Amino acid sequence: xxxxxxxxxxxxxxxxxxxxxxxxxxxxxxxxxxxxxxxxxxxxxxxxxxxxxxxxxxxxxxxxxxxxxxxxxxxxxxxxxxxxxxxxxxxxxxxxxxxxxxxxxxxxxxxxxxxxxxxxxxxxxxxxxxxxxxxxxxxxxxxxxxxxxxxxxxxxxxxxxxxxxxxxxxxxxxxxxxxxxxxxxxxxxxxxxxxxxxxxxxxxxxxxxxxxxxxxxxxxxxxxxxxxxxxxxxxxxxxxxxxxxxxxxxxxxxxxxxxxxxxxxxxxxxxxxxxxxxxxxxxxxxxxxxxxxxxxxxxxxxxxxxxxxxxxxxxxxxxxxxxxxxxxxxxxxxxxxxxxxxxxxxxxxxxxxxxxxxxxxxxxxxxxxxxxxxxxxxxxxxxxxxxxxxxxxxxxxxxxxxxxxxxxxxxxxxxxxxxxxxxxxxxxxxxxxxxxxxxxxxxxxxxxxx
Amino acid sequence: xxxxxxxxxxxxxxxxxxxxxxxxxxxxxxxxxxxxxxxxxxxxxxxxxxxxxxxxxxxxxxxxxxxxxxxxxxxxxxxxxxxxxxxxxxxxxxxxxxxxxxxxxxxxxxxxxxxxxxxxxxxxxxxxxxxxxxxxxxxxxxxxxxxxxxxxxxxxxxxxxxxxxxxxxxxxxxxxxxxxxxxxxxxxxxxxxxxxxxxxxxxxxxxxxxxxxxxxxxxxxxxxxxxxxxxxxxxxxxxxxxxxxxxxxxxxxxxxxxxxxxxxxxxxxxxxxxxxxxxxxxxxxxxxxxxxxxxxxxxxxxxxxxxxxxxxxxxxxxxxxxxxxxxxxxxxxxxxxxxxxxxxxxxxxxxxxxxxxxxxxxxxxxxxxxxxxxxxxxxxxxxxxxxxxxxxxxxxxxxxxxxxxxxxxxxxxxxxxxxxxxxxxxxxxxxxxxxxxxxxxxxxxxxxxx
Numbered sequence: 001x002x003x004x005x006x007x008x009x010x011x012x013x014x015x016x017x018x019x020x021x022x023x024x025x026x027x028x029x030x031x032x033x034x035x036x037x038x039x040x041x042x043x044x045x046x047x048x049x050x051x052x053x054x055x056x057x058x059x060x061x062x063x064x065x066x067x068x069x070x071x072x073x074x075x076x077x078x079x080x081x082x083x084x085x086x087x088x089x090x091x092x093x094x095x096x097x098x099x100x101x102x103x104x105x106x107x108x109x110x111x112x113x114x115x116x117x118x119x120x121x122x123x124x125x126x127x128x129x130x131x132x133x134x135x136x137x138x139x140x141x142x143x144x145x146x147x148x149x150x151x152x153x154x155x156x157x158x159x160x161x162x163x164x165x166x167x168x169x170x171x172x173x174x175x176x177x178x179x180x181x182x183x184x185x186x187x188x189x190x191x192x193x194x195x196x197x198x199x200x201x202x203x204x205x206x207x208x209x210x211x212x213x214x215x216x217x218x219x220x221x222x223x224x225x226x227x228x229x230x231x232x233x234x235x236x237x238x239x240x241x242x243x244x245x246x247x248x249x250x251x252x253x254x255x256x257x258x259x260x261x262x263x264x265x266x267x268x269x270x271x272x273x274x275x276x277x278x279x280x281x282x283x284x285x286x287x288x289x290x291x292x293x294x295x296x297x298x299x300x301x302x303x304x305x306x307x308x309x310x311x312x313x314x315x316x317x318x319x320x321x322x323x324x325x326x327x328x329x330x331x332x333x334x335x336x337x338x339x340x341x342x343x344x345x346x347x348x349x350x351x352x353x354x355x356x357x358x359x360x361x362x363x364x365x366x367x368x369x370x371x372x373x374x375x376x377x378x379x380x381x382x383x384x385x386x387x388x389x390x391x392x393x394x395x396x397x398x399x400x401x402x403x404x405x406x407x408x409x410x411x412x413x414x415x416x417x418x419x420x421x422x423x424x425x426x427x428x429x430x431x432x433x434x435x436x437x438x439x440x441x442x443x444x445x446x447x448x449x450x
Numbered sequence: 451x452x453x454x455x456x457x458x459x460x461x462x463x464x465x466x467x468x469x470x471x472x473x474x475x476x477x478x479x480x481x482x483x484x485x486x487x488x489x490x491x492x493x494x495x496x497x498x499x500x501x502x503x504x505x506x507x508x509x510x511x512x513x514x515x516x517x518x519x520x521x522x523x524x525x526x527x528x529x530x531x532x533x534x535x536x537x538x539x540x541x542x543x544x545x546x547x548x549x550x551x552x553x554x555x556x557x558x559x560x561x562x563x564x565x566x567x568x569x570x571x572x573x574x575x576x577x578x579x580x581x582x583x584x585x586x587x588x589x590x591x592x593x594x595x596x597x598x599x600x601x602x603x604x605x606x607x608x609x610x611x612x613x614x615x616x617x618x619x620x621x622x623x624x625x626x627x628x629x630x631x632x633x634x635x636x637x638x639x640x641x642x643x644x645x646x647x648x649x650x651x652x653x654x655x656x657x658x659x660x661x662x663x664x665x666x667x668x669x670x671x672x673x674x675x676x677x678x679x680x681x682x683x684x685x686x687x688x689x690x691x692x693x694x695x696x697x698x699x700x701x702x703x704x705x706x707x708x709x710x711x712x713x714x715x716x717x718x719x720x721x722x723x724x725x726x727x728x729x730x731x732x733x734x735x736x737x738x739x740x741x742x743x744x745x746x747x748x749x750x751x752x753x754x755x756x757x758x759x760x761x762x763x764x765x766x767x768x769x770x771x772x773x774x775x776x777x778x779x780x781x782x783x784x785x786x787x788x789x790x791x792x793x794x795x796x797x798x799x800x801x802x803x804x805x806x807x808x809x810x811x812x813x814x815x816x817x818x819x820x821x822x823x824x825x826x827x828x829x830x831x832x833x834x835x836x837x838x839x840x841x842x843x844x845x846x847x848x849x850x851x852x853x854x855x856x857x858x859x860x861x862x863x864x865x866x867x868x869x870x871x872x873x874x875x876x877x878x879x880x881x882x883x884x885x886x887x888x889x890x891x892x893x894x895x896x897x898x899x900x
Contacts, residue, residue, distance in 0.1 A: 005634065030655065040619070142898060184635075185610055185634075189611075200608050220698045223699070224482075243694075244671070247670075251700070252670065258658075258707060259784065259785065261872075262783065270789065271789045276809055280810050287818055288818065288821050290768060291818065294770040297770060298766045298767060301765050301768070305762060316749075316751050318751070319747035319772065320748055324737060326876065327873040327874070334708055334709065334712025335708075339722065344720040344721060345721065349722075363726075368737055372741060379511070379752070422712065422784075423776070426777075426876065427775065428771060
């Protein structure tokens with residue numbers, strides 16, 4: 001396995017300008033490692049490294065870069081050379097890149113490409129971001145049903161170099177409608193005369209071109225596929241999504257869910273590459289928005305100011321009680337956000353989980369009440385201890401139910417359940433906690449006649 | 451594609467007891483869909499459904515069940531039939547199941563299996579949970595370097611039915627040391643006389659048997675592998691992990707990270723299957739533990755009780771200020787937890803991100819101070835508004851830096867960075883917020899001479 005720590009040796013070769021030795025050294029590296037080595041450098045230096053490789057590897061490695069890196073590099077690579085690299089890239093990565101180029105860069109690039117590539121780019125670039133169409137590749141292998149296994153193998157052998165995978169081929173009719181899929185394994189094990197029609201799975205799992213990419217990745221995982229075919233509205237085969245691209249999509253979607261759960265807007269391409277302005281602009285709106293939630297707690301406190309002035313010891317327990325409501329809510333929300341994302345739980349399960357959450361919340365609340373009743377007695381005496389314990393039971397249940405329900409509610413409104421971030425749930429649970437706490441304290445302890 | 455909503459028709463067939471019609475209907479279903487249909491039913495009914503299928507499909511579908519479902523079913527399936535199913539399961543799933551059976555069930559099962567299967571189970575079951583060894587399968591295809599492409603293909607053709615994949619085969623010497631790997635694609639494209647030694651990648655990416663499963667999944671994703679070979683301490687090939695199993699591991703690890711970020715202990719097999727007791731026991735310890743964090747806030751308040759009694763208006767802003775510190779901290783923590791999990795950020799980056807966090811935190815703090823200064827003036831007058839605004843700037847920075855640093859600190863202590871849950875960060879940031887707020891207020895506003 002290539003080791004990225006070889007870098008000092010590479011540095012020496014770069015300094016000596018020994019391109020031949022560099023080529024020999026880098027040839028044994030994996031594309032992903034090469035991409036990492038090169039991406040961290042200034043564009044001109046990156047290009048001088050990349051250019052020692054043969055063209056097909058240049059295209060492979062280039063395809064591994066994040067799009068911003070590709071765009072920086074595109075500026076220093078000559079137009080003709082860039083066209084060569086782009087022509088050798090896999091069709092999905094090429095379309096991705098094209099979508100992010102400036103109109104001027106697009107105009108400069110297109111004439112240097114062959115007609116077929118231009119059309120392929122235009123077609124793939126036309127699908128909405130986040131859909132199957134936007135992540136699929138056109139480099140798939142097709143067969144027709146009347147071919148024999150031998151003929152099919154001959155065809156695949158010839159076409160393999162230009163295809164993303166030949167381990168799964170797709171059977172289409174003359175109008176390119178998807179009829180089935182065949183595994184290479186079945187083709188090589190079959191008697192040479194068997195037809196593709198006999199060997200194919202006539203009910204393959206497929207995706208629609210406008211299907212959410214998250215759903216596509218989920219199908220690939222669920223059915224253990226090497227690739228999934230993508231069809232348009234007329235059931236015509238238009239592309240495939242391979243297992244490795246599906247895995248990348250799954251990782252991207254998880255990162256997005258994490259950011260949402262942390263109340264951060266979607267940051268493309270990782271925190272490392274993100275500028276300070278991006279980080280600020282993805283965090284500030286949520287923080288400011290949550291101020292209004294927290295003000296509710298403030299107004300709750302203002303409303304009960306007289307109670308607080310009378311029983312100042314109550315303030316000691318305030319952070320504890322509202323934080324416990326928020327924490328229980330965060331727990332419930334994160335569990336539901338993830339379960340809804342994996343499909344373990346669906347919308348109609350809300351009733352079932354409400355019942356369970358009430359039961360678990362009650363048990364948790366009682367535990368917490370027990371845990372703090374000693375401190376309640378010590379700091380506030382029996383009356384305040386009682387108020388604190390009862391409040392604890394109620395706010396843990398309320399927080400849990402809010403946290404559990406919010407992801408369902410968001411999902412019901414066709415919003416992403418992950419928007420039920422820990423901070424959002426905490427803010428809501430805090431406000432509920434303030435009202436329950438001081439409301440119950442006022443009722444139970446009473447106010448001195450004024 | 452099979453549609454799980456066909457269930458009513460299936461119900462009718464089950465009620466009529468029409469096993470032949472059932473078999474025909476279920477034959478076209480995908481394993482994953484069948485597993486979902488069957489797993490939700492009581493064990494006897496589940497077994498009567500499963501038993502209409504041919505043995506190899508029984509084993510496939512059985513392998514798709516979560517282990518608790520397998521164990522429930524194992525109780526109603528006769529010992530001999532269970533042994534047949536287990537013998538047909540893929541070797542990794544078989545070892546998983548065996549690991550969870552009671553000693554009595556293990557004793558009952560082993561004698562019914564063939565010698566080779568017994569040894570395979572014992573060997574695979576001996577690896578620690580969460581390692582490459584625990585998730586690998588023994589059903590991989592091997593070749594030797596001197597074979598010609600034609601001979602290699604003949605061997606793979608014969609062995610394919612018993613292997614998890616033949617798309618990647620592994621080249622070993624007489625002592626079974628890993629020499630390289632060969633793609634089926636390259637074998638079928640090569641001239642028949644080319645040797646395996648000429649075709650193989652002599653530096654394949656591999657995993658060690660005791661390597662963390664998360665790392666294994668990461669390698670499969672990074673290098674776009676169909677499968678990764680696993681070697682023991684003597685570089686001997688002992689198994690492979692296929693891309694679909696790697697994808698399952700990645701999903702499992704993400705779910706665990708989500709649960710940790712939500713301050714919930716690891717729940718196996720999803721919230722749906724989890725019992726109320728499990729849910730309680732995974733949540734209560736964290737909630738109780740966090741009480742102590744929140745008590746710090748309480749003691750902070752107690753320390754400044756005189757200030758609070760003098761300037762009661764300060765309490766109005768308390769939830770807002772400590773929540774803002776907690777929210778900024780949650781944002782920073784979730785970003786870092788995920789970045790550390792994907793490898794986007796590594797331990798030595800702390801210094802870099804500290805600088806960035808200070809800058810972003812300052813900008814966020816100023817924004818927040820601006821956002822609430824109007825309310826500060828309205829509710830508390832210029833002096834309190836000033837105290838609140840300055841506090842806001844400071845606590846947002848402090849919260850951000852705590853949230854950003856905690857995942858690094860945990861990682862440095864060889865703990866999972868995801869333990870830096872939103873509730874934990876919030877608790878710490880809350881306490882810091884209380885001290886900053888009332889400390890500054892006391893210093894700036896002063897106390898009446900008493």
